Amino acid sequence: MxxxxxxxxxxxxxxxxxxxxxxxxxxxxxxxxxxxxxxxxxxxxxxxxxxxxxxxxxxxxxxxxxxxxxxxxxxxxxxxxxxxxxxxxxxxxxxxxxxxxxxxxxxxxxxxxxxxxxxxxxxxxxxxxxxxxxxxxxxxxxxxxxxxxxxxxxxxxxxxxxxxxxxxxxxxxxxxxxxxxxxxxxxxxxxxxxxxxGAWTEESEHIYTSVGENVCLYERPRNSTLGYTYRGTVRNATDGKVRVLVTEKYKGDIRTAPTLERLDWHEEAYITASAKAWFVCSS
Incomplete structure (x- = not known):
């Protein structure tokens, strides 16, 4: 113990x-x-x-x-x-x-x-x-x-x-x-x-095989204290990467943020990144 x-x-x-x-x-x-x-x-x-x-x-x-x-x-x-x-x-x-x-x-x-x-x-x-x-x-x-x-x-x-x-x-x-x-x-x-x-999780595998799933990507530029979360739906996946139709952008990491603060974003835009970079999030 x-x-x-x-x-x-x-x-x-x-x-x-x-x-x-x-x-x-x-x-x-x-x-x-x-x-x-x-x-x-x-x-x-x-x-x-x-x-x-x-x-x-x-x-x-x-x-x-x-x-x-x-x-x-x-x-x-x-x-x-x-x-x-x-x-x-x-x-x-x-x-x-x-x-x-x-x-x-x-x-x-x-x-x-x-x-x-x-x-x-x-x-x-x-x-x-x-x-x-x-x-x-x-x-x-x-x-x-x-x-x-x-x-x-x-x-x-x-x-x-x-x-x-x-x-x-x-x-x-x-x-x-x-x-x-x-x-x-x-x-x-x-x-x-x-x-x-290089390690895959159960979540990564789920995202890679789940077209239509709501997923998010958090990115914080180097030498910056402010990051952003991008949210959208999985459209397709190939070669370990997932292509997501992103329709929303938020201030900070929504996994730890006390509130969702939506920021200006394109009506729709695609982001392609490794399946390991995305996480499942609600719509």
């Missing part, structure tokens, strides 16, 4: 010195301390955080089984910055307790064991960010969004393969890791979509 990160231990030992806390037992490759449980404790710690909502709920495996995303409206920018720093530190501490190391990949930060070896194995991925978009809905502070991808009791091989689908990049001589962030920032935001690693 996975353990919660001990807040009492944190209070008595400081942010990083944890050697006097509960010892770790050997559970094979499974992480002993749970980042998901720690995230729940973090959310429940005060009313501001707990007054949020689970977003970006996966409809297809493996996202539906292992991915958790939560968004809340902070009460001021300073508190949001403190929350982000606290969650980042918690992620590092949970990784340390599991004898892991943070591995900064293009698809996000992963806590792994035996990093940069053939025996490397992922424990979890965690991220947190704030946005000033939709300021009219979060008047006092930015929205804060946190995400955890973690095994929930599946066999090691099943979790490993699922982690790859969800963005984990196994060690190879060609793998590119990102430089470690500044000391105050221990997690990174993905610069590359999880599907870019």
């Amino acid at each position: 996975q353990k919660h990160f001990s807040r009492a231990c944190l209070a008595f030992t400081g942010l990083f010195w944890l050697s006097g806390c509960s010892s770790l037992s050997s559970l094979g490759f499974s992480s002993d301390y749970s980042m998901y449980d720690t995230a729940q404790d973090f959310i429940d710690e005060n009313e501001v955080r707990s007054n949020g909502a689970v977003v970006d709920k996966g409809l297809y495996y493996p996202k539906s089984a292992y991915s958790y995303t939560y968004r809340y409206c902070s009460n001021n920018p300073e508190q949001a910055a403190e929350d982000i720093a606290q969650f980042q530190n918690l992620a590092k501490q949970v990784c340390d307790l599991n004898n892991g190391q943070l591995n900064h990949q293009e698809t996000g930060t992963w806590c792994v064991v035996n990093t940069n070896t053939a025996e490397e194995y992922p424990f979890f991925s965690a991220s947190i960010s704030g946005t000033n978009q939709w300021a009219d809905l979060c008047l006092d502070g930015p929205f804060v969004t946190l995400k955890v991808i973690e095994n929930d009791g599946a066999p090691d091989d099943e979790w490993y393969n699922s982690a790859i689908v969800l963005g984990y990049q196994p060690y190879t001589a060609e793998r590119r890791l990102l430089d470690a962030p500044a000391a105050a920032t221990v997690l990174i935001e993905p610069t590359r979509a999880p599907a870019a690693n």
Whole structure:
């Protein structure tokens, strides 16, 4: 059974010195301390955080089984910055307790064991960010969004393969890791979509074989904090790509956005992209 990160231990030992806390037992490759449980404790710690909502709920495996995303409206920018720093530190501490190391990949930060070896194995991925978009809905502070991808009791091989689908990049001589962030920032935001690693999900397969399905594509230009979601219907698919008749454009990522803000768009236009780049969305 996975353990919660001990807040009492944190209070008595400081942010990083944890050697006097509960010892770790050997559970094979499974992480002993749970980042998901720690995230729940973090959310429940005060009313501001707990007054949020689970977003970006996966409809297809493996996202539906292992991915958790939560968004809340902070009460001021300073508190949001403190929350982000606290969650980042918690992620590092949970990784340390599991004898892991943070591995900064293009698809996000992963806590792994035996990093940069053939025996490397992922424990979890965690991220947190704030946005000033939709300021009219979060008047006092930015929205804060946190995400955890973690095994929930599946066999090691099943979790490993699922982690790859969800963005984990196994060690190879060609793998590119990102430089470690500044000391105050221990997690990174993905610069590359999880599907870019070549793995197909049940959702990708469904989209590729479902003409007429309502699908969306999220795109955020490099060096931009604002992205856009394009929505339309599948017209045809070939060579791993899907051609979609796009009729709507929205501000931000509608999977985590607190409201749908429609933007000007052509009456109709076609976008062709890899089946892995699209996700199913309602009409």
